[in-house]
Amino acid sequence: MSRWQYLLKRILLALPVVLFGVTVTFLIVRLGPIDPAAAILGPENGSGAEAERIRRQLGLYDPLWQQYFDYLVNLVTLNMPNSWVISPGTPAFELILIYLPRTMWLGFWSVLIALFVGIPLGFYAGLNPNTSGDYIASFGGIVWRAMPNFWLAVILVSLLAQSKDLLGFEWSKLLVETNIVTPPSIAFFNNPVEFITNPGETFTELLKAIKQVAPAALVLGSSSMGNEMRIGRTAVLETINSNYVETARAKGLSERSIVWKHVFRNALIPLIPIITSEAFILISGSVLVELVFAINGMGYLFLQASVQGDLPLVGALMYISIVLLVSVNILQDVLYTVVDPRVGLEQN
Amino acid sequence: MIENENPDNRLTERIADNPRPALVWAAIGAVLILPELGALVQTAGALVSAVLGAFGQAELGSSIVAFGEQIPTLLSRDVIPNSGYYDGTTWQETFLGLEPGVAWGIRVALVYLYSAAFIVWLVNGYFRYREYYREADWTPGDDIINRFSRHSWGKFGFAVVAIFLVMAVFAPALGPTTVDKNIRDPYSYEMSYWDEETNSVESTVVGQANIVSASKGSAERNVGPLQYDDFGRFHPFGTTTDGKDLFTFVASGARVSLSIALLAISLAAGIALLLALITAYYKGLADLAIVLTSDSVQAIPLFMLLIIVFVVFSGTWIGNLYDGAVLMVGVFVLIYWPSLWRAVRGPALQVSGQEWIDAAKSFGQDPLVIMRKHMAPYVIGYLLVYSSMTLGGIIIAIAGLSFIGLGISPPTPEWGRLISDGQPYVASISWHISLLPGIVITLVVTGFNALGDGVRDAIDPQSQGGESTEAAAAGGSGV
Numbered sequence: 001m002s003r004w005q006y007l008l009k010r011i012l013l014a015l016p017v018v019l020f021g022v023t024v025t026f027l028i029v030r031l032g033p034i035d036p037a038a039a040i041l042g043p044e045n046g047s048g049a050e051a052e053r054i055r056r057q058l059g060l061y062d063p064l065w066q067q068y069f070d071y072l073v074n075l076v077t078l079n080m081p082n083s084w085v086i087s088p089g090t091p092a093f094e095l096i097l098i099y100l101p102r103t104m105w106l107g108f109w110s111v112l113i114a115l116f117v118g119i120p121l122g123f124y125a126g127l128n129p130n131t132s133g134d135y136i137a138s139f140g141g142i143v144w145r146a147m148p149n150f151w152l153a154v155i156l157v158s159l160l161a162q163s164k165d166l167l168g169f170e171w172s173k174l175l176v177e178t179n180i181v182t183p184p185s186i187a188f189f190n191n192p193v194e195f196i197t198n199p200g201e202t203f204t205e206l207l208k209a210i211k212q213v214a215p216a217a218l219v220l221g222s223s224s225m226g227n228e229m230r231i232g233r234t235a236v237l238e239t240i241n242s243n244y245v246e247t248a249r250a251k252g253l254s255e256r257s258i259v260w261k262h263v264f265r266n267a268l269i270p271l272i273p274i275i276t277s278e279a280f281i282l283i284s285g286s287v288l289v290e291l292v293f294a295i296n297g298m299g300y301l302f303l304q305a306s307v308q309g310d311l312p313l314v315g316a317l318m319y320i321s322i323v324l325l326v327s328v329n330i331l332q333d334v335l336y337t338v339v340d341p342r343v344g345l346e347q348n
Numbered sequence: 349m350i351e352n353e354n355p356d357n358r359l360t361e362r363i364a365d366n367p368r369p370a371l372v373w374a375a376i377g378a379v380l381i382l383p384e385l386g387a388l389v390q391t392a393g394a395l396v397s398a399v400l401g402a403f404g405q406a407e408l409g410s411s412i413v414a415f416g417e418q419i420p421t422l423l424s425r426d427v428i429p430n431s432g433y434y435d436g437t438t439w440q441e442t443f444l445g446l447e448p449g450v451a452w453g454i455r456v457a458l459v460y461l462y463s464a465a466f467i468v469w470l471v472n473g474y475f476r477y478r479e480y481y482r483e484a485d486w487t488p489g490d491d492i493i494n495r496f497s498r499h500s501w502g503k504f505g506f507a508v509v510a511i512f513l514v515m516a517v518f519a520p521a522l523g524p525t526t527v528d529k530n531i532r533d534p535y536s537y538e539m540s541y542w543d544e545e546t547n548s549v550e551s552t553v554v555g556q557a558n559i560v561s562a563s564k565g566s567a568e569r570n571v572g573p574l575q576y577d578d579f580g581r582f583h584p585f586g587t588t589t590d591g592k593d594l595f596t597f598v599a600s601g602a603r604v605s606l607s608i609a610l611l612a613i614s615l616a617a618g619i620a621l622l623l624a625l626i627t628a629y630y631k632g633l634a635d636l637a638i639v640l641t642s643d644s645v646q647a648i649p650l651f652m653l654l655i656i657v658f659v660v661f662s663g664t665w666i667g668n669l670y671d672g673a674v675l676m677v678g679v680f681v682l683i684y685w686p687s688l689w690r691a692v693r694g695p696a697l698q699v700s701g702q703e704w705i706d707a708a709k710s711f712g713q714d715p716l717v718i719m720r721k722h723m724a725p726y727v728i729g730y731l732l733v734y735s736s737m738t739l740g741g742i743i744i745a746i747a748g749l750s751f752i753g754l755g756i757s758p759p760t761p762e763w764g765r766l767i768s769d770g771q772p773y774v775a776s777i778s779w780h781i782s783l784l785p786g787i788v789i790t791l792v793v794t795g796f797n798a799l800g801d802g803v804r805d806a807i808d809p810q811s812q813g814g815e816s817t818e819a820a821a822a823g824g825s826g827v
Contacts, residue, residue, distance in 0.1 A: 013640070020644035025656070032660035146793035148744045150751050151767050151786035158774035166775065284649040288748055302652055303752065306659045314656060321649050329647070 007334055014326045019072075021322040022315070026071055029311045030064070039309030040084045075319050081312040086305055092316035095301065100320075103290070103297030105186050106213045106220065107282040113214075114221035114228055114278065119271065122232025126267070127259065129237060137229065145226030150288035153219045157181060157292060160215060176208045183296035184212040216293040220285060224278045228271060235267035272336055279328035283321050362481045369480045373473050380466055384423060389416030423462060423521050428455040430524055434542040434580050435549050449574070449582040452524045459521055463514040492729070495806040502802010505736075508795025516603040523596030524582050531592050531600075532759050534558050541579040557581070558591030565776035573780050586780040589769045594780065598788055601761040606792075608673050608756075609742040612680035617735045619681070620688035624727055625719040627689075628696035642686030650683050651745060658754040671760040676749075680742055691734040692727050699726045729807035736800035740793030747789055763789055 037051035037058075059067060074080055080092035087095055121141070125134040160180045163171040172180055186209050188194060194202045239245060240263055248258050286299035294300075298317065305313040363370045381388070390413050397409020420427065430451035432441035443451035478490070496502055520526060529537045534555035541557070543550040561577035563570045563586055571577045571587040585594035627635040657679055661667035667675055699705070700723060708718045747764030749755030756762040763785040770781025 013643070016640060017644045017647050020641075021648045024648060024653075028656055028660055033664050034660050142797065143790060143794060146740060146797060147790045148747055148767075148786060148793075150748055150764075151782070151789065154767060154771050154782055155774055155786070158771075162775040280649070284651040287651055287655065288751060291752065303655065306652075306655050309659070318649075318652060318656075321652060322647050325647050325649065 003334070003337060006337065007330070010330045010333060014330060017326055018319075018322055022072070022075060022319050023068075025315050025318040026068055029315055030067065034309050034311065039311070040088075071315065075316070080316040080319075083305075083310055083313045085308045085310040086301070086313060092313045095313065096298070096316060096320060099296065099298050099301040101186060102183055102295055103282075103286055103299065105184055105209065106216055106286065106290070106295055106297060109210065109213050109217035110219075110221035110282065111224070111278060112221075113217050114224040117221075118225035118228030119232050122229035123236050123264070123267065125229065126233040126236025126240070127263075129233075134233075138233065141226040141229035145223045145230075147222065149219050149222060149285055150292060152222060153216065153289050153292035156215050156219060174211070176204055176211060178208055178212050180215075181292070181294040182212055183294065184209045213293075213295065216289050216295055219293075220282065220289050223281060224274060227274055227277065231270055231274065232267065235270045236263060239263045239266045272332060279325060283324060359481060362483075366480055369476045373469075373476050376469055377473075380462075380469055384421055384462070386416050386419030386421035387424070389413075389419060392416075423455070423459050423518065425455075425521060425526070428458065430455060430582065431539070432580075433540040433549060436542060436547065439580075440540075447582075448524070448580065449576070449584075452582055452584065456522055459518045460511075460514060463510070463518070467510060492806045495809060496802055499802040499805055501798050502805065505795045505798025505800070505802055508791060509799050512602055512606060512792045512795065515599050516606045519599040519603045522599045523593065524584060525593050525596050527596060527600050527761065529554060530558070530596055531761060534592070539579065539581075552579070558587075560591065561587050562589055562591035563587045563773070563778040563781060564589060565773040565778045567777055570777045572777065573784070585784050586778070588766065588781055589773070589778075594766070594784065597761045597766060598763065598785060601763045601766075601785070602788075602792075604673070604756060604760060604762055605743050605746050608676055608680070608746055609739050612677045612684065612742055613735045613739050615677070615681045616684040616738075617688055617731050619685040620692060621724065621727060621731055623685070623689050624692045624696040624731075625723055627693065628700040628723065628727075629715060629719055631697075631700075638689065642689055645683060645686045646690075648683070651748065653683065654679055654745065654749055655752075655754060658749060662754070662757075668757070671757045672755055676746065676755060680745075684738060684742070688731065688734055688738065692730045695730045696723065696727050699723050729803070733800045733804040733807070736796050736803065739796045743789060743793060743796075747785075 037054045037060075040054055041051055055061065059070065062070075078093055082088070083090050083092050083095055118141075121137045125137040128134050157180060159166055160171040163169060172178060185205065188202050188205045188209070245258060245262050248262055249255075283298075286295075286297060287303050288299070289295070290297045290299040291303060298321075302314070302317045302321075304310075305317060393409050393412030393414075393416055395409070396412055400409055425431075428443045428451060430442055430448045432439050432448060432451075434440075439445050439447060442448055443454065446454075515522060523530075535553055537554045538551055539554050539557060540549050540551045542548075557577070557579045561571050561579065561581070561583075563572070571583050571591075573586045574584060575586065576582055577587065577591075581593070583593050583595065585598060588594055588597060623638055627638050654676075657675065658667070658672065661675055662672075669675065705718060705722055708722055746755060746762065747767065750762040750764030751768045753765075753768070755764070758765065766785040767782045770778065770783070770785075773779065774782045
């Protein structure tokens with residue numbers, strides 16, 4: 001089977017997976033006890049002519065299978081129904097386009113922080129096993145991973161808010177002036193030409209945007225960081241004791257080239273599946289972290305939409321999240337076949 | 349098999365041949381159980397009334413509870429009371445007239461000593477069985493247990509988990525006050541205290557006293573860890589923002605969190621085990637169907653699903669069942685069985701390819717017997733590892749839900765609600781409200797992860813640990 005056939009097969013298999021997820025969402029939302037008319041008009045006005053008109057307009061009197069079918073068609077064509085409560089009349093997809101970039105920005109930095117802290121620490125621990133440095137790094141990774149993200153976020157916000165008294169420097173005035181809990185201002189992405197035409201100001205903007213999400217990214221990346229550290233350590237330990245490394249050492253290769261050419265690259269392979277778990281953490285876990293840091297991203301939008309009973313928005317957000325997760329899963333499997341050709345395509 | 353071949357040599361007969369070790373063990377057990385008999389009868393009564401309550405007949409259960417209350421219990425609040433008042437010269441109504449804090453400390457120490465003795469007794473029972481009554485001199489299980497007992501990180505995990513399980517079991521006896529008196533219904537209970545201004549013993553309602561002893565972040569409005577409030581009440585973890593005792597809250601929160609998490613994970617693991625055995629034995633279509641189902645379920649973002657479910661079902665009868673705990677267990681079971689099944693699918697397939705399975709098939713052994721006797725013991729070990737590591741994620745998710753005001757409905761104590769309440773005071777003198785529950789969560793999650801590590805290294809010493817699925821499980825749900 002070629003790689004393309006494999007990819008095609010994976011995508012075909014993903015279709016029922018997405019269908020299942022959106023069906024579950026549909027069932028909970030439509031068959032659950034929330035009355036859409038009451039959600040729109042407020043709990044007191046759940047009956048009466050106005051509520052009746054809204055129900056008819058929303059198609060709630062259509063047969064259930066027809067509602068389900070409309071719902072599916074709307075999702076596939078990205079023609080998602082309008083939001084009810086959060087921003088009445090705005091198509092859900094437009095709202096998502098406003099909120100999603102902030103989450104992506106946060107997710108990008110949380111992955112980066114996790115990668116550039118977790119993997120080097122893990123490799124360091126693996127190259128110096130059973131030293132005090134290894135123990136400190138390993139124990140730190142374990143505890144770091146066990147801490148609830150939202151709790152870490154709460155503590156970090158308070159620490160940064162009083163950083164002058166507690167840490168000796170003022171976080172909000174560090175480098176550039178920013179608020180501690182705020183949505184990142186990433187408007188500069190709209191015209192990237194500015195980076196060349198007006199570099200000074202735009203790079204300050206960039207720095208600002210990075211600083212605004214940095215604490216949240218650190219929290220969100222915390223558990224992945226612990227995982228990457230742990231797996232990196234094990235992988236290095238395993239490769240360093242393998243026969244080919246011994247052979248390389250026997251033929252007199254320098255320690256430096258052994259580590260970089262033979263150990264490092266092979267040790268990266270088991271780190272790939274972490275991408276999936278990271279994607280899960282980003283999408284599912286961003287709800288609380290975004291809430292605490294007021295990032296105003298997808299997670300925050302989802303929480304507001306569910307608490308206020310904005311059902312079309314909930315359905316659309318759920319759909320987008322599931323599609324994202326499934327795509328990351330497929331991406332991971334394809335990446336596997338690229339990095340490690342031994343992972344048999346036939347076996348799948 | 350051996351039992352069938354030598355019907356004369358059953359365990360009961362082996363004990364009859366050499367009764368001394370078993371008798372000694374049973375006698376120690378009786379001595380240990382006797383002081384807690386009352387509590388046991390009460391628990392049994394509560395269970396009976398919970399079961400019969402569903403059929404509208406809770407009377408039998410409550411009469412058992414009442415009977416249990418008659419029996420004096422060593423580790424109860426009545427035997428070693430810590431809530432009393434100062435009458436100007438000595439403490440009244442506390443244990444031996446000691447300070448409330450000291451009396452409470454004695455009770456906590458006794459509870460943990462008792463529990464430690466109980467665990468030692470259980471472990472000792474196993475070793476007695478192994479030494480005197482088991483027919484085989486050696487089984488593979490012995491190696492596993494020996495390896496675990498040399499694994500200090502695993503033993504640390506076991507100890508932490510044991511500490512929290514004891515906290516959950518003995519929650520009513522451990523708190524300096526009770527949930528009912530202090531948290532659920534404080535305005536229905538009176539208490540006496542020493543008033544420094546009038547120099548006399550006054551009495552007030554617990555709710556009133558709570559208002560005065562709240563922790564609000566300023567030096568004059570704070571009762572920190574290991575401090576007494578103005579009413580002579582001892583607070584080991586300080587007070588909450590509305591003056592309730594934090595330790596009582598945390599201890600009964602442990603009961604709520606751990607029972608939900610343990611129940612959910614055992615049900616999910618049961619489903620995973622059953623399906624893993626079936627799919628590994630029959631393979632083919634059964635396997636494919638479960639792969640598809642599990643992929644589908646795993647693609648649903650857990651925390652988002654929990655949020656919608658609790659928003660949609662809040663206030664309905666199913667959302668109110670046991671303060672939402674039943675609904676929560678249901679969602680966790682539905683979400684977590686696929687990842688557990690995925691984790692043990694490999695080991696299950698591996699064992700199903702062994703020659704002894706072929707041998708059993710070829711002499712016509714019943715498939716159910718093959719699965720139970722020849723496959724399950726191998727799979728269960730792995731299931732234990734992944735369950736232990738997944739538990740942390742469940743505990744964090746429960747706390748995360750209460751953090752945003754969903755999930756377990758107040759006033760039932762839940763750790764996440766404390767973190768949310770104490771949020772404005774983290775960097776103030778009232779830091780304990782948010783920080784202590786978070787540290788407790790971190791500790792219990794680390795404990796379960798360490799226990800999982802230890803069991804994994806014990807059952808599979810070849811593996812170096814840190815497999816990807818495992819890491820993902822231990823990472824929790826990312827909440």
